[in-house]
Amino acid sequence: MDNSNNTFLGEDGHLKKTCAKCGCRIPVSSPYDTCKECIKKELFPKVKEFINENYDVNEMIVAQEFGIDRSIIHEWVQEGHLEYRKNPNI
Secondary structure (H helix, E strand, C coil), X not given: CCCCCXXXXXXXXXXXXXXXXXXXXXXXXCCCCCCHHHHHHHHHHHHHHHHHHCCCCXXXXXXXXXXXXXXXXXXXXXXXXXXXXXXXXX
C-alpha cells in the first residue's frame, strides 16, 4: 500500500488518494502520486520532444524512458496529441 501523505481514510472510512500537485482525487490503485492531468502538464512537452528527436521509438520505449505506464502514451497518441516520426531513410 502507498504510504505517501496523499493516501488516507476518508470520513466514510474508505481509502482515498489525492494528487500530490493539485489535490484532486485519483484512483487508490494508481501507481502515481499525481493525476493524469498533472502528469500530462509535467511530462507531455518532454515526451513530445523525445519523440520528435527519435524516429525509431514506440510506446514501450517512451514509457520506459519516462517511467510512466504505456497506456498514458497510447492515450496521448489516440487523442492525436502525439504522432510518431517516420524513418526518413525508408
